[in-house]
Amino acid sequence: MNKRSGSESKKRILSAAVKVFSQYGYRGASMRLIAKTAAVSVGAVYLYFRNKEELYYTLIKNKLDDLDARTGEILRDMEDPEETMKNFIAMRLEHARRHREHILIQVKENGFTFGIKMKKDFFRHQREVVEKIIRKGIASGKFRKCDAEEVSKIIICTLRGFILSVVVEPDALFSPEECGSLILKGLLK
Amino acid sequence: MNKRSGSESKKRILSAAVKVFSQYGYRGASMRLIAKTAAVSVGAVYLYFRNKEELYYTLIKNKLDDLDARTGEILRDMEDPEETMKNFIAMRLEHARRHREHILIQVKENGFTFGIKMKKDFFRHQREVVEKIIRKGIASGKFRKCDAEEVSKIIICTLRGFILSVVVEPDALFSPEECGSLILKGLLK
Amino acid sequence: MNKRSGSESKKRILSAAVKVFSQYGYRGASMRLIAKTAAVSVGAVYLYFRNKEELYYTLIKNKLDDLDARTGEILRDMEDPEETMKNFIAMRLEHARRHREHILIQVKENGFTFGIKMKKDFFRHQREVVEKIIRKGIASGKFRKCDAEEVSKIIICTLRGFILSVVVEPDALFSPEECGSLILKGLLK
Amino acid sequence: MNKRSGSESKKRILSAAVKVFSQYGYRGASMRLIAKTAAVSVGAVYLYFRNKEELYYTLIKNKLDDLDARTGEILRDMEDPEETMKNFIAMRLEHARRHREHILIQVKENGFTFGIKMKKDFFRHQREVVEKIIRKGIASGKFRKCDAEEVSKIIICTLRGFILSVVVEPDALFSPEECGSLILKGLLK
DNA sequence: TATGAATGAGGGTTCATTCAT
DNA sequence: CATGAATGAACCCTCATTCAT
Numbered sequence: 001m002n003k004r005s006g007s008e009s010k011k012r013i014l015s016a017a018v019k020v021f022s023q024y025g026y027r028g029a030s031m032r033l034i035a036k037t038a039a040v041s042v043g044a045v046y047l048y049f050r051n052k053e054e055l056y057y058t059l060i061k062n063k064l065d066d067l068d069a070r071t072g073e074i075l076r077d078m079e080d081p082e083e084t085m086k087n088f089i090a091m092r093l094e095h096a097r098r099h100r101e102h103i104l105i106q107v108k109e110n111g112f113t114f115g116i117k118m119k120k121d122f123f124r125h126q127r128e129v130v131e132k133i134i135r136k137g138i139a140s141g142k143f144r145k146c147d148a149e150e151v152s153k154i155i156i157c158t159l160r161g162f163i164l165s166v167v168v169e170p171d172a173l174f175s176p177e178e179c180g181s182l183i184l185k186g187l188l189k
Numbered sequence: 190m191n192k193r194s195g196s197e198s199k200k201r202i203l204s205a206a207v208k209v210f211s212q213y214g215y216r217g218a219s220m221r222l223i224a225k226t227a228a229v230s231v232g233a234v235y236l237y238f239r240n241k242e243e244l245y246y247t248l249i250k251n252k253l254d255d256l257d258a259r260t261g262e263i264l265r266d267m268e269d270p271e272e273t274m275k276n277f278i279a280m281r282l283e284h285a286r287r288h289r290e291h292i293l294i295q296v297k298e299n300g301f302t303f304g305i306k307m308k309k310d311f312f313r314h315q316r317e318v319v320e321k322i323i324r325k326g327i328a329s330g331k332f333r334k335c336d337a338e339e340v341s342k343i344i345i346c347t348l349r350g351f352i353l354s355v356v357v358e359p360d361a362l363f364s365p366e367e368c369g370s371l372i373l374k375g376l377l378k
Numbered sequence: 379m380n381k382r383s384g385s386e387s388k389k390r391i392l393s394a395a396v397k398v399f400s401q402y403g404y405r406g407a408s409m410r411l412i413a414k415t416a417a418v419s420v421g422a423v424y425l426y427f428r429n430k431e432e433l434y435y436t437l438i439k440n441k442l443d444d445l446d447a448r449t450g451e452i453l454r455d456m457e458d459p460e461e462t463m464k465n466f467i468a469m470r471l472e473h474a475r476r477h478r479e480h481i482l483i484q485v486k487e488n489g490f491t492f493g494i495k496m497k498k499d500f501f502r503h504q505r506e507v508v509e510k511i512i513r514k515g516i517a518s519g520k521f522r523k524c525d526a527e528e529v530s531k532i533i534i535c536t537l538r539g540f541i542l543s544v545v546v547e548p549d550a551l552f553s554p555e556e557c558g559s560l561i562l563k564g565l566l567k
Numbered sequence: 568m569n570k571r572s573g574s575e576s577k578k579r580i581l582s583a584a585v586k587v588f589s590q591y592g593y594r595g596a597s598m599r600l601i602a603k604t605a606a607v608s609v610g611a612v613y614l615y616f617r618n619k620e621e622l623y624y625t626l627i628k629n630k631l632d633d634l635d636a637r638t639g640e641i642l643r644d645m646e647d648p649e650e651t652m653k654n655f656i657a658m659r660l661e662h663a664r665r666h667r668e669h670i671l672i673q674v675k676e677n678g679f680t681f682g683i684k685m686k687k688d689f690f691r692h693q694r695e696v697v698e699k700i701i702r703k704g705i706a707s708g709k710f711r712k713c714d715a716e717e718v719s720k721i722i723i724c725t726l727r728g729f730i731l732s733v734v735v736e737p738d739a740l741f742s743p744e745e746c747g748s749l750i751l752k753g754l755l756k
Numbered sequence: 757t758a759t760g761a762a763t764g765a766g767g768g769t770t771c772a773t774t775c776a777t
Numbered sequence: 778c779a780t781g782a783a784t785g786a787a788c789c790c791t792c793a794t795t796c797a798t
Contacts, residue, residue: 161349537728
C-alpha cells in the first residue's frame, strides 16, 4: 500500500497494539485487528516483531523504561522528602491517567508469563526509590520512625491501588493531593 | 464413565475452573483444560453450566457473596471505629490471601464485561461500609475531619492495592497490622 | 417417573419423534428433545429403538404401510376408472393434509440413505396402481390411448408435486377436484 | 499452502459445497468436508464466506437468479401460448436435470429458514409467469376457460413434482414432451 | 422397565503465523 | 519492504449413545 519508512510503520503498529491490547487484552487482541488499526498488512507486523508475544513485550518494556526515566528525574532533585514523596505519587498518578491504556494492558494480563522478570525488576526499583525517600524522611526527622523497607512495600501497594482505580474507573477521579495526604498523615488525628 | 454424585462433579468443576481461570484468565482458559483438571469429560462441564460465561460468572458470584457476608459480620458489632477499620482491612487481606486464585481471576478479567453490574454493586457496597466507619470515627472524635466519601474511595483503592499485591506477589508478605497503621496514622510524625 | 406399559411408552416416543423430526429434520432432531417431548427418559428411547436411525426408519415404515393399506381399499372396488383415479388422488391429498408432519419428514430427508429400498418399493407399487387404473380407463374407452407406464410415472410425479405443495404451503390450499380435473382434462379445450 | 487465484478458490469451494450440501443436506454437511472436497483448508472457506449459512445462501441465490434469467428469456418471445408453456416446462425440467444437485439441496432443506423470502419471491414470480401464459391462452381461445390463478398454482405444483422426480430418480427419465402433453391435454379423450 | 449423569467425537468458527508474489 | 491468501491447530459447544443405579 503506502510506502512508509520502516520506523514509521513500526511506530504505527506499536501505537495500534496499545489500543487493541488495552481494549481486548492479550488473548482477545488479534494480530489482524492490530494490523488493520495500524493501517498495515498482517505481514508487515511480522516484519517488525517476531510474533505476538514479542510485540506485547516491546510495548510493556517501552512504557516501563519511560516510567523509570521519569522516576529518576524526580529523585535527582530531592530536597524535602515530604515534597518528593508527594511529587512521586502525583507523577505516578498523572502518568497512569495519561497512559491509561498501557496500564490496562498490564492489569489485564497480570500473571501473564511474558516479561515477568522485567516487571519484577521494575517494581523492585520503584520500591527502592520509595524506601530511599522514607529513609531520608526519617533521617531528617520529618517522618516518624518505622521499618522503611516494610513501609515502602506498603506504599507501593497503596500506589498500585490508586493507579488501578484511576485506570479502571477513570470517571471516579480523586485528587492526588488527598492520596498523598492519606499516606502522609493517616486517618487519625 | 465414572459415576459420581452430581454435586460432587459440580464441585470438582468449580474448583478446577478457579485454578484454570486464575492461571490463564478467562480467554486463556479452555473448557477442555478445565474438564481435564476436574477429571471430568467436556460434556460434563456443560451438564452443570450452560457455557463458559456462566461457569465464570458462578465463580465470581460465589466469592463475592461470601465476602459480602463476612463484611456484614464485621460491621454488626462495630464499637470502636479504629478497631473496626483494622478488622475490616485485616479481614479483606486475610480473605485475599486465602482465596488468592479467585482474586486473580477478577484482576485478570478486569474490564471484562460479564457480571459487571454485580461487581459494581459489590464495590459500591464495600465503599459505603468504609464511609460508615469513617463517619463514626469522625463523630466519635477519633478520626480527623475529612471528606468521608472521598476518603472512603481512597481507602478502598488503597485496599485494592494491598490485595493486588497479596495476590500478585504472595511471597512478599507484609503485615495487615502495618497496613492498618499506615492508613490510620500516616507516614508523618 | 410414571410407570407405563411398555407399548404405551413406545407409542408416545413414536408420536414425539414424528413431531420433532418433522420440525427439525433428521439431523436437527435430538434424541433428548424426542425423549422430552415424549415425557420419557433418554434411556427409555434406547429401550425401544436401537438408535436414532431405527426410530426414524420405524416412523417412515409405519406411515407407508398405512398408506399402502388405504390404497388397497380404493383399488378393491374400482368400477369407473375416472372415479377411481379421482378417489385415489383425493385420498393421497387428504392423507397428506392429515399427516403433514410425516410427509415433511420424508421430504426433508429425501436422499437420506436409510430405508431407501422401502421407499422405492412403495413408490413402485403406487405407480403400478396408477398404471392399472389407466389401462382400465383405456380399455373401457374413457381414456385416450397413451403409454400407460410412462403416463403413470408422470401422474405419480404430478401427485408428488401436489402433495409437496400441500405440505410445504398448507395455507395455499387448492382443491383436490381441480387437481383431478387438470390431470383428466388438461388445459386445452 | 498452494497458491491459487482467489476467485479460483472461491469457485472450487462453491462447487464442493454444492456436492456436499446436496449429498448430506445443510446440517449433515460439515465445513471440514466441504473444505476437503474443495482441496482447500478450513480457514480458506471462511475467507470467502462469512459462515456456513452464507455459503449455503450464496449457492441457492446463484441458482435461483440463473433460473429467473432463463425464465425471462422464454417469456420474452411468447407467441403461441401452447408452445410457450411447453418450452417453459421443458426448460425447467432440463434445468433440473442439469443442476440436479442444486435442486436436491433445496428439497432437503425445505422448511429451512435461511433465505426463505428469496425462495418465496422466486416461487411467486414463477407462478405469475405461468398465470400470464394461461391468460394469454384463454384469451387466444386455445385454452379452455378456467380460474387462471388457481390453475397456475396447480401447474406449478405439478412441475414441482416433475422436477422432484427428475432429481430424486435421475434414472427413471420421462420425456418433457409427455409431461407437457399431460398438462395440456389431460388424460381424457 | 426406567433413569439421567457421563462420555467424547465431531461440528462451526477463529486466528497466529507463513510465504509466494 | 510489503502484501494478504492460505494453513491448520485449537476453541466453544452439541449430541448420540452408554451404563450404573
